[in-house]
Amino acid sequence: MAGICFKIHTKTKNEKMELHGQVLVLNQDYQPLTVCGVKRAVMLTFMGKAELLHRNPELKIRSVTQSYDYPTVVRLLSYIRVPYNNIVVTRRNILKRDGYRCQYCNAREDLTIDHVIPRSRGGRDTWKNLVTSCASCNIKKGNRTPREASMKLLKKPYKPNHILYLQTIVASVKEDWKPYLYM
Numbered sequence: 001m002a003g004i005c006f007k008i009h010t011k012t013k014n015e016k017m018e019l020h021g022q023v024l025v026l027n028q029d030y031q032p033l034t035v036c037g038v039k040r041a042v043m044l045t046f047m048g049k050a051e052l053l054h055r056n057p058e059l060k061i062r063s064v065t066q067s068y069d070y071p072t073v074v075r076l077l078s079y080i081r082v083p084y085n086n087i088v089v090t091r092r093n094i095l096k097r098d099g100y101r102c103q104y105c106n107a108r109e110d111l112t113i114d115h116v117i118p119r120s121r122g123g124r125d126t127w128k129n130l131v132t133s134c135a136s137c138n139i140k141k142g143n144r145t146p147r148e149a150s151m152k153l154l155k156k157p158y159k160p161n162h163i164l165y166l167q168t169i170v171a172s173v174k175e176d177w178k179p180y181l182y183m
């Protein structure tokens, strides 16, 4: 790899954007693992650590003497065991998990975070106890549980898995990626 300088050759004017393009990296078993930059994905395939599964037909990567496919999905050739880090419970991640909808009335406006079991009654800041709620539902529910308030949750709050995380971190999901992300 040393001494080879890759340049992205594009037919479009989006050269700068494409240099920062994202590539979906699958584990050997085709499970989505992570997202990396185009350069890193090219290195992985170049070093024989990954195979190219999908490419962008509009783009090419050029070195001085050769031209390479522009990857959009690559697959590692050996299986990597990853102890996935827990996804952090944050306001933003709760909103993402819930699709930016109030989990009581499906509203999209004035979103807040509600403790299903109120904090004052021992409810904690966990994935299963935090939901997106619009301000009016939050006020209406007050210091009660959903059952006490007769306010049913649209879905049971859950801890998101790695795939959901990948679905949400990528700014725009490419068509090539969707089958691997179950979208």
Ligand SMILES: [Zn+2]
Residues within 6 Å of the ligand: 102, 103, 104, 105, 106, 107, 133, 134, 135, 136, 137, 138
């Ligand atoms: Zn609501």
